[in-house]
Amino acid sequence: MSLNLNVEDANNNSISLEDCYNNAWVCLLNKPQKLQKYVCAVCKQIANNAVELHCGQHAEVYIIGEKCLKNHLKNNKEKCPIENHQGCKYSEVRFVRQDVNALQVICPRQYKLGQYKGKIQTHRPKMTDEGMEEDGSEEKNGNVCNYQGTIKSLYSHLEGNCKLKPFHCEFKKFGCNTMLNQSHRDKHMLSEMKEHLDLVDKHINELQNDLTKLRKENNDLHLQLTKKQSEVEGLTEEKNELNAQILQYQQQSQVKPQLIVEKKEEKTEEKVLRDMADIDSKQLLKSCQDMIALSSLVIPALQNTVDYLLISEDKRKIKLKNNQWNNFRFGIYLLGEGVILTADCGKSNNATEFELGYLMIKTSHLWIKHKKSAIDCSGLGYPSDLGPGKGGQATTIGNGSVGGGGGYGTKGGEGTENGDGKGGDVYGEETLSKQIFCGSGGGTCREDEHIIHRGGRGGGVIELVVEQQLINHGKLQCNGKRGEDSSTFGGGGSGGSILIKLQSHNALQHTMGNITCTGGNHSNENKGGDGRVAIYGIKITAEEMKNINPKPFHQIRLKHSKKNKKLNHFK
Numbered sequence: 001m002s003l004n005l006n007v008e009d010a011n012n013n014s015i016s017l018e019d020c021y022n023n024a025w026v027c028l029l030n031k032p033q034k035l036q037k038y039v040c041a042v043c044k045q046i047a048n049n050a051v052e053l054h055c056g057q058h059a060e061v062y063i064i065g066e067k068c069l070k071n072h073l074k075n076n077k078e079k080c081p082i083e084n085h086q087g088c089k090y091s092e093v094r095f096v097r098q099d100v101n102a103l104q105v106i107c108p109r110q111y112k113l114g115q116y117k118g119k120i121q122t123h124r125p126k127m128t129d130e131g132m133e134e135d136g137s138e139e140k141n142g143n144v145c146n147y148q149g150t151i152k153s154l155y156s157h158l159e160g161n162c163k164l165k166p167f168h169c170e171f172k173k174f175g176c177n178t179m180l181n182q183s184h185r186d187k188h189m190l191s192e193m194k195e196h197l198d199l200v201d202k203h204i205n206e207l208q209n210d211l212t213k214l215r216k217e218n219n220d221l222h223l224q225l226t227k228k229q230s231e232v233e234g235l236t237e238e239k240n241e242l243n244a245q246i247l248q249y250q251q252q253s254q255v256k257p258q259l260i261v262e263k264k265e266e267k268t269e270e271k272v273l274r275d276m277a278d279i280d281s282k283q284l285l286k287s288c289q290d291m292i293a294l295s296s297l298v299i300p301a302l303q304n305t306v307d308y309l310l311i312s313e314d315k316r317k318i319k320l321k322n323n324q325w326n327n328f329r330f331g332i333y334l335l336g337e338g339v340i341l342t343a344d345c346g347k348s349n350n351a352t353e354f355e356l357g358y359l360m361i362k363t364s365h366l367w368i369k370h371k372k373s374a375i376d377c378s379g380l381g382y383p384s385d386l387g388p389g390k391g392g393q394a395t396t397i398g399n400g401s402v403g404g405g406g407g408y409g410t411k412g413g414e415g416t417e418n419g420d421g422k423g424g425d426v427y428g429e430e431t432l433s434k435q436i437f438c439g440s441g442g443g444t445c446r447e448d449e450h451i452i453h454r455g456g457r458g459g460g461v462i463e464l465v466v467e468q469q470l471i472n473h474g475k476l477q478c479n480g481k482r483g484e485d486s487s488t489f490g491g492g493g494s495g496g497s498i499l500i501k502l503q504s505h506n507a508l509q510h511t512m513g514n515i516t517c518t519g520g521n522h523s524n525e526n527k528g529g530d531g532r533v534a535i536y537g538i539k540i541t542a543e544e545m546k547n548i549n550p551k552p553f554h555q556i557r558l559k560h561s562k563k564n565k566k567l568n569h570f571k
């Protein structure tokens with residue numbers, strides 16, 4: 001049986017540390033006579049892990065290596081290697097094992113190379129049980145293992161410091177699978193140089209191919225990404241359009257309750273109100289704050305001053321188209337301080353050439369944020385001495401005579417002296433749904449033959465349709481103007497008209513705020529009369545009523561306004 005190492009060798013042989021030990025190898029450092037009592041009865045080599053065979057069938061006791069015995073029994077149907085019988089009896093012999101383990105040997109790899117030239121030392125005072133590394137006086141080039149030591153310490157030598165221990169070629173990662181030890185290495189590197197370089201080339205080629213493939217995959221992915229991105233953009237646009245449509249539908253659908261109500265006149269006011277609230281609660285109404293977030297984020301395509309009107313700057317005066325509907329489908333938001341919204345009546349403002357201010361606004365939302373901001377058509381009604389309720393002119397020159405105040409919702413005020421102008425008459429009707437008028441001018445008076453003091457202009461008209469939410473922290477006003485004065489005093493103009501329709505009823509929280517159509521010169525005897533206010537579609541609390549002057553005509557049902565109602569223009 002040849003010597004085998006169970007460690008992978010340079011030539012892919014294995015060295016077994018379980019088989020019995022090669023006799024010739026062990027004899028290199030031990031006298032053969034001394035070894036006779038350790039010889040394995042099966043393989044005739046030095047018994048490894050010795051056992052004693054003491055079957056009853058034969059008187060003599062035999063020493064056998066444990067692996068040899070087990071292999072024999074396995075291969076011979078459990079029959080004894082000495083005599084052909086079953087039921088072998090054996091046990092380990094500790095003293096033989098100890099003796100064998102203590103035997104001195106040289107490195108089995110060195111023995112296998114057949115190049116052992118070391119001196120066999122009979123006296124080795126430095127020798128320990130763990131073995132001893134010889135300082136090889138010859139062969140210092142590293143191709144020789146000069147190890148001498150006990151069999152017991154062989155394993156740690158072969159796995160540890162053995163100079164002949166095999167290792168992988170450095171080019172293994174490129175595909176060279178040769179095992180080397182130090183004696184082979186230089187020769188291998190020289191002889192395999194070309195093969196090694198070829199392997200490296202091949203590896204580089206493979207890497208380059210991989211790289212090309214990855215680059216292509218990367219390009220493909222990039223193309224896919226670009227495609228997906230444009231898909232996302234397209235879908236986002238679609239989504240925005242849909243959002244805009246939804247808002248539009250919401251607004252359109254809110255007109256319906258009004259029609260339903262018109263057909264069911266027999267219902268009580270309370271019942272109608274409940275029905276309206278039911279319908280409203282099913283709709284997705286938006287507050288003013290919601291709308292501002294929506295118009296800037298969700299619907300970036302919406303345009304300020306076109307789709308909606310949002311003024312954040314302070315002290316801006318905005319003139320909207322006069323005498324025609326100004327539609328802001330996505331709301332009006334006066335967020336700055338001192339922002340004034342009015343009707344564009346041109347510059348004409350005299351007795352013969354003037355334009356009455358009639359501001360018509362239809363919007364989803366109206367939010368007036370600051371108390372100094374307003375929708376204001378004050379003084380855009382009839383000028384001095386004009387209008388259906390014009391104030392009377394003073395008949396006396398000088399002498400403190402005053403012109404009469406214009407009338408509209410109430411009669412204009414007048415002085416008590418002879419020669420004071422008379423107060424103007426009441427006209428129009430309270431619902432503002434059949435007729436709607438501007439306030440009338442106050443009457444003039446004369447300080448002397450040359451100096452005339454004109455009466456104040458009447459208030460204009462605001463007609464406001466709010467589809468969802470009204471928040472008024474500022475003012476809605478169409479007041480009459482004060483007359484010119486010094487020692488005499490022109491009459492005050494009468495207030496104009498404000499008509500408000502809230503189509504969402506009380507589904508959202510509204511703030512009515514300050515609403516006035518009062519006459520000019522209001523603390524004087526020749527003050528202008530009140531204008532008219534009418535509010536539809538919402539409950540108004542007593543607290544809110546205090547800030548509305550004059551007291552409005554008020555109806556929770558939305559009046560179906562006549563299509564042809566127009567500003568009644570008296571000259």
Ligand SMILES: [Zn+2]
Binds near residue numbers: 046065
């Ligand atoms: Zn054996």
Ligand SMILES: [Zn+2]
Binds near residue numbers: 055057058081082088
């Ligand atoms: Zn036997």
Ligand SMILES: [Zn+2]
Binds near residue numbers: 108
């Ligand atoms: Zn060795």
Ligand SMILES: [Zn+2]
Binds near residue numbers: 169171177188192
């Ligand atoms: Zn190699």
